[in-house]
Amino acid sequence: MTLTDSPVAESEAAADAVGAAAPASPAETIGAPRGLAQPFMTNDAAQVGRLFVISSLLLGLGTAAIGVLLSLGRTDAVAPDDLFGGLNAYFRMWTLYRVSFLLLVVMPLLLGLAMAVMPAQVGAGNAAFPRAALASFWSWKIGAVIVVASVLAGGGWGALDGVTGNESDAMALTLLGTGIMIVGLLLGAIVVATTVISLRRTGMSLLDVPPFSWSVLVTAVVWLLSLPVAIANIVVIYADLRGRPAIAFGRPESPDIWLQLDWLVEQPAVYAMAVPVLGIIFTAAGAAVGARSSRPEAMLIVVGLFGLLAMGGWSQDYFTAPQDLRDGLVYVAFGLAAVVPVVATAGGVGELAMRGSKTLDRLLDTRMLGAGAALKLLGAAALVGALRVIEPLDLLETSATWAVFHGVVVAGLVAAVAALATWPQLLFGPIQPRLARGAIVLLFGGGGLLVLADLASGFIADDPDLMALALDGSAALNVVALIGSLLVAAGLSVALFGVASALKPSAADTPEAAGSEPA
Amino acid sequence: MFTTGFKFFFGLSAAFCAAALVYGYTTGGSHVGPVSLGWKGGVGDHIGYGVLVGLAVACLTVSLVLVSFRDADASAQARLQNLAEVLTDQPVRASFWPVVAAFGVGAAAVGLVLHPMVFVLGLALLFLSLVEWTMDAWSDRATGDAEINRELRNRIMAPIEIPVVGTLGVAVIVLAASRILLNVSKLEAVWVAGVASGLILIGAWVYTSRPGLGRRLVRILGPVAALLLLVGGVLAAVAGERDFVHHEVDTHEETGEPAVHEESG
Known part of the structure; x- marks a missing residue:
């Protein structure tokens, strides 16, 4: 049964999910490139979005594999030195894992979903600046290749144990690659924001846009205000690194380079990844139960507030004493307040469930399952983030930082799977429900275990160390983290398999297959 | 009456004028020097003042061109010419120049670290793709007919x-x-x-x-x-x-x- 002829689609929620009266993409009518030329020449931003999604899921698999190795290195089974071949290599992989999940996986994944789904939602045939969208994808892709290649060649974001001349060059390449990736993502954000602002169908005000489109608009604004700060950081670091002789902040033989950029993967900036997750949660839950919120403007406020709290460019502690920043009122307030929009989202989803169909099928629908799992992980991350800023708990410089990170990242992945099930006709076709559910369950389990292990270790740690080779306190926690990493990798594999299955022409071509769920 | 493009560039021009005045006075310009473009008295730092005034003039020129051609907007032109049928914006054609631009950026970055020749090659690719991209963007909206647009573009670029x-x-x-x-x-x-x-x-x-x-x-x-x-x-x-x-x-x-x-x- 298709989404458009199911009872779900007959409700108003379908307008949010699919985009009512969306004109056909004009790109289809003017000789769109086919075959191998398509990824290089496409004029359809939705196609670019799908390229983003596939690429980031593949990179996600590689990143999850690094996570498994890092977790394995924490256990007693293998010494980190044996696994990676030295302290510098371990540090390279440790930092790559974090940057990769941020810039190579979750942000491009959500940007790709936005490019593929949002134009149809707001009634635009194509996104604004489709060529810029293509440039965005390829800039990001080329930046990613440079980053991965340079890290494997001995680069990275600093080192702990001295460097050779070649490694210094590789580090410079890593920095430039990071900058190119960020520029690519910013270009995509401009495309997305312009489309929502300028290409809405006549009569649709900003207050009328569907939740996901609103959330990507907020995300684009947050990225545009935050990520240029990271580019400025990179320029400063690069100038220091390549200076003769290298001066204070760019010494390659120290973790200084990483310490100037780590704010990107810590709260509050890390929440910038999760803003579209709220939009997906609202839409997926609404489509699952066939209901629409009675107070859509409240949803806009919630998403906007979360975006405001995700502004992170100011929260750098490298150039100031950490205690001045982290104990400051603003940082604490941001940390505590981040819980509010997540709780409000939970309330919104609850209201949708109350207003919509309460049959078991609907409540166990893949979309509802994904929305619930993403919400729980995001809630856990926000809660840990709030605990982190409570000074007496002493969690600030502990692995609790990575509990927030893992919660947000895996929430993004779960939400992406829910999005694949919610908008099959705009993405890759119907993903098999059992594969989507399997991916959601595995990711949720893995993310939950990682959050728990990191948080518990943060409480137990006697000697806080963000780059600890092992989670302090208990060998059991290391095993829990390893299982969590394995589950995340397995979940991503299942999600990719689901996408690959959905891409089969026989599955996508049948009209019956356009819906993701049996009614 | 005034198109969006005109307003943008005219505003930018005014901002550069103001910046030039402030810069001129704060770098040692005389009372009337910066206002009279140096005709009566000094303008302070010549290079900075000259760059800012140059930018202001360039923006003013662009703004005048844009208002003359109605921002090259088909619907605005149709209104101006009292055409019954409003020429709608045409969708963009497929193009490989965005990919070339991205490769240019990547090559410039790699060249910056590894070899100056690669850097220059990257910049050349970037410049080339920007020129071609600009022409493509213009020709997409030159008229309401995609075929005529293509011919127009080829007539200039070929x-x-x-x-x-x-x-x-x-x-x-x-x-x-x-x-x-x-x-x-x-x-x-x-x-x-x-x-x-x-x-x-x-x-x-x-x-x-x-x-x-x-x-x-x-x-x-x-x-x-x-x-x-x-x-x-x-x-x-x-x-x-x-x-x-x-x-x-x-x-x-x-x-x-x-x-x-x-x-x-």
Whole structure:
């Protein structure tokens, strides 16, 4: 049964999910490139979005594999030195894992979903600046290749144990690659924001846009205000690194380079990844139960507030004493307040469930399952983030930082799977429900275990160390983290398999297959 | 009345004017110097003031062009010309220039660290793609007809593109062929040149005598031959030139004429 002829689609929620009266993409009518030329020449931003999604899921698999190795290195089974071949290599992989999940996986994944789904939602045939969208994808892709290649060649974001001349060059390449990736993502954000602002169908005000489109608009604004700060950081670091002789902040033989950029993967900036997750949660839950919120403007406020709290460019502690920043009122307030929009989202989803169909099928629908799992992980991350800023708990410089990170990242992945099930006709076709559910369950389990292990270790740690080779306190926690990493990798594999299955022409071509769920 | 593009660039021009005045006065300009563009009195720091005034003039010019051509907006032009049918914006055509631009950025970044030539190549690619991209963006909306837009674009760009691509093609062929001929021995070079000339002759004969078959052959064999030439040239360049024994030239003691002692290898 298709989404458009199911009872779900007959409700108003379908307008949010699919985009009512969306004109056909004009790109289809003017000789769109086919075959191998398509990824290089496409004029359809939705196609670019799908390229983003596939690429980031593949990179996600590689990143999850690094996570498994890092977790394995924490256990007693293998010494980190044996696994990676030295302290510098371990540090390279440790930092790559974090940057990769941020810039190579979750942000491009959500940007790709936005490019593929949002134009149809707001009634635009194509996104604004489709060529810029293509440039965005390829800039990001080329930046990613440079980053991965340079890290494997001995680069990275600093080192702990001295460097050779070649490694210094590789580090410079890593920095430039990071900058190119960020520029690519910013270009995509401009495309997305312009489309929502300028290409809405006549009569649709900003207050009328569907939740996901609103959330990507907020995300684009947050990225545009935050990520240029990271580019400025990179320029400063690069100038220091390549200076003769290298001066204070760019010494390659120290973790200084990483310490100037780590704010990107810590709260509050890390929440910038999760803003579209709220939009997906609202839409997926609404489509699952066939209901629409009675107070859509409240949803806009919630998403906007979360975006405001995700502004992170100011929260750098490298150039100031950490205690001045982290104990400051603003940082604490941001940390505590981040819980509010997540709780409000939970309330919104609850209201949708109350207003919509309460049959078991609907409540166990893949979309509802994904929305619930993403919400729980995001809630856990926000809660840990709030605990982190409570000074007496002493969690600030502990692995609790990575509990927030893992919660947000895996929430993004779960939400992406829910999005694949919610908008099959705009993405890759119907993903098999059992594969989507399997991916959601595995990711949720893995993310939950990682959050728990990191948080518990943060409480137990006697000697806080963000780059600890092992989670302090208990060998059991290391095993829990390893299982969590394995589950995340397995979940991503299942999600990719689901996408690959959905891409089969026989599955996508049948009209019956356009819906993701049996009614 | 005033188009969006005009308002933007006019505002930008006003901002640059204001910035130039502030800069002029804060860097030692006299009372009327910065206001009179230096006609009466000094303007302070000449370079900064000149750059800012230049930017203001450039923006003002662009704004006037934009308001004259109604931002090149089809619907605005249709209103101005009292056309019954509003020309809608045409969707953009497929283009590979965004990818070239991205590769240019990547090459410039890699070159910045590894080699200046790669950096320059990246910048060149970036510049080229920006020019082409700009023309594509303009031509997409030049009229309401996609075919006319394409012709308009080609009419402007083809006289530039064809000579440039031709020159680059000739340069690549000459460079690659010379590397190959300099890599093999003297006798082999003669054979390579002879066989290549023969193949070109045969190809030309087939093309002229059987046009249908010739076109198909050119379509298939042309890219293959170009690829072979390029790969061969790169490999030969990496392998280096053959050993040369240079002529030793000295002067005959009595006659004063040059005397060659040894042949080249």
